[in-house]
Amino acid sequence: MLNSYSSADKALLAVDCIIFGFDNQGLKILLIKRDFEPEKGKWSLIGGFLKRDEVLDNAAIRILNTYTGLNDIYMEQLYAYSEIDRDPVERTISVSYYALINIENHNAELIKNYHAQWFSITDAPNLIFDHNEMVEHAIRRLRYRTSIKPIGFELLPEKFTMRQLLELYEAILSKELDKRNFISKINSLEILNKLDEKDMGSSRKGSYLYTFNKEKYEEKLLNDFVLNL
């Protein structure tokens, strides 16, 4: 019968997280060297199994927290992967999530203990199972999302310079952007606060710091902007 509930076909559910970070070297992902079989010693996304009493979103949050110590992180579900032998041990459907974190905030101690490591997305090692595909998918989604939602800021410190924001978008889109055009497009959204404070780290002149103004963004009830960069 087509619709009978049958436990014969139950499967394991995994959650794998593409954890993005950004620093002055560009866009990065957090990978882990597996310390268990199969594929022990190979690089992998950070993941875990869904528990009986847990929803997928919470599993993703739990896994992220376990490896980074972070809470309240932007995460979004991406896609369910179900190739029969994608995990050679047992039939496992994996649902991927991506997370955007401020790379300065994670618990360095923790990731060291887990043999986790940041890799530039342009320079990451080959990953187990279908994890390479997951990463590519996540980057495509990130490109799209950052063009319609103000989520790029999740990857930056609370206070950031226009240059950092520009370089972030360049890293995400993987193309050069015109500085003046970029700044005027960002400014036209009117969702940033320009502070009186300057960051003196990168130049003699110093550059103004900005914060994302979430209230202003929500006030405008933007249905979604369209950033044509």
Place this chain on the structure above:
Amino acid sequence: MLNSYSSADKALLAVDCIIFGFDNQGLKILLIKRDFEPEKGKWSLIGGFLKRDEVLDNAAIRILNTYTGLNDIYMEQLYAYSEIDRDPVERTISVSYYALINIENHNAELIKNYHAQWFSITDAPNLIFDHNEMVEHAIRRLRYRTSIKPIGFELLPEKFTMRQLLELYEAILSKELDKRNFISKINSLEILNKLDEKDMGSSRKGSYLYTFNKEKYEEKLLNDFVLNL
């Protein structure tokens, strides 16, 4: 241990399909009156369970075929739903797919036997479980996809008029479009064949029929167009 494979937490996997069709009354979805518990007699998306030896895409294809008799249909995975009690019988994670079909082609006999029925998306009944949410999600995704990929044609007969195409996009976007601007934007994509044949059904003058020219589209290797309608 965080990563041990444990069959304690296995779950059932379902696939639910949002099947879109289009006719001169607008955009429609195919729903079924459930003939089994729970929620017997209520309206529901068409769905089924993932089998042990089956990938999600194939489960979606199988389910669509079972209820409509159709093959080679455009389908896309949407999202995994995992609320603990979303299905009251047993923990079930459902992965939704949407399908675009030419409404003239489905097997009317079959859908009658299954007590399935077409509903206007503006006028559909309340659905069981989280299926309403799935439908909303599918419409959002359809809006986005049709704006960057030539998939709207999947909902039309092979030969269609500009008016039909216009009304299709109006139904998907749920807003009125300017006829002349629409036609020139579509024409600028250069992916249609204008036939010598006219459809005489809707006017005295008759209106030219078009087909989607897939070869021309692929030739251009469009990375994705951007239809700003």
Place this chain on the structure above:
DNA sequence: TGATTTAAGTGTAAAATCTACATTAATAAA
């Protein structure tokens, strides 16, 4: 048969947006 009706088909001017591009400003270091 010619008058009427109906939807099809077509073009443009003004507004808005996007693109390309170069100089001055501020400051610390030498």
Place this chain on the structure above:
DNA sequence: TTTATTAATGTAGATTTTACACTTAAATCA
């Protein structure tokens, strides 16, 4: 005080988008 370095800023031309109305073709009707 000169030099070096990055920050900050505006505009003209090109392109795209928008708003908008009349003519055409053919069947039906008087």
